[in-house]
Amino acid sequence: MQTLLIVDDDPAIREMFSTLLTDEGYKVISASGGTECLDHLSRTTPDLIILDIMMHPVDGWETLELIRKNPATSQIPAIMFSGKSPSCKEIIQYGGWIEDYLMKPLGMLTITGSLDAVFERRRFDMAAHQHYLQNGADPELVDEYLRMRRFLFIHDKFPCDPGEDSEGTGWVTRRRKARFEELRRVLAALGTDKKPDPDLPVG
């Protein structure tokens, strides 16, 4: 059974998520803010964290940063779940750190569908990770490759192209895309005997 950690300052959301996702077969724990979330994480390791953003005093992005900085929790997949759309800056800064960004309000079917997709991508990532490491890849390069892939996934979902290079974003995206392709070539050259499922989305 997969464990989900729901972090949201709205009690109705917490309560309904717990009820509905338990019905779906997940084990659900919840936290009302960033501090409580980190408290949970010090005791248990969920399979996925669903993070609200607009929370006080520690908001969702700050919580995510703290989670990623701690080696014990840095690998736990996270989804952002917010009523506001992400800014370009947020996509650039955190895109590589999250599995998905969901915008409220969503129907339950969409939510469970997203969760399934996230877990599937995650399984693919783990398989790819293992595959490349077995073929002698540098773990840091593999991590960077997966980070770029996550960033490009979020960037595709929330296209953030202000159309001006000097804005920074267009430039960062281009460079990251190039880096992603480069890493993909490097990793693909390592071994061709046992490739991970090629049909899964990569960008």
Next chain:
Amino acid sequence: MKVTVILIVEDEFITSAAIKSDLIEMGYTVPLIVDNGQAAIEQAGKLLPDLILMDITLRGKISGIEAAQVIREKYSIPIIFLTAHSDDLTFHKAIQTEPFGYIVKPYESVSLRTGIKMALFKHSMETKLRESERTVLALLNATPDALVLIDRGKKIVAVNDPMCRRLKKTCAELEGSSITDVIPSGILYPGEEMIDDIFSAGRSFCLEDEHGGTWYETTVYPVLEPDGSIARLAIQSHDITWRKNVEEQLKSVGIEQIEHNMEQFQILNDQIRTPLQAIMLYLSRGEHKYRLQIEEQVKIIDTIVVKLDKGWLESEKVHSFLLRHYHQDMDSRSNPGISKEGRT
């Protein structure tokens, strides 16, 4: 008609009497004859004559040349030397005091008459010239702007007091020296190439520059000669620190306001969508008669929030635009002359 007063300094009584009668005949007023240098200096101050006829060899400690020097410095009264000495050494010494004439005794009435007329005319011209110089200087220094006039060799032809003060040098030090030597490149005056460019193109040029916390707007104007050529450039540098500060403040206030607006947008979007999400979740539990209708209404509200979202994204663009320009200013101030790293 204006009376022209002449003071005679001569220690030979017969000579002085002859000169006096000659002068009176010519229509001049001679109120006094003195016979030594000390008295000459004193009377020059009291009478302020229009001209002094000065013998070089006098009784007493002070020679005619020395007395002439003091009078010239103190009162700027024109002096004609009248002497029997015509040797080179004496003449050379006398010349140092910039006399208005040098008449060798025994003189002829005609040479005295023309000598005096020439001296008075020359002196009146010099006075006029000095007055017009003072007027020009008063105009030049009446402005707080720094002004410099340079020639094609980039030598400083003229400079006003504010510029001297700004460079912490005396105007005498600055005049004649090369502008590139006394003014560090990049501040207060445009670069050398730009100056060459203005000489050849003949168009004025304006730039804003910062130095030691002060902002200057420097304009370079070509100065047209009567034949239409450009032999000199005038550089005017105006302190615009106050204006710059106001601009900076406006910018930062603008950025703050937009940041505040963006935050409000974010809070509003989230505050509206979170209850919508709760409604959607409640709907998924059990069967509702109007489930589809309620979901439809939720979608309508969400569409409105999407519009708010767009406003927020627009604000973000304006915000990063402002920040970019704001930081560019900050960068160029800390690194004058260093161009920004290209981002391509």
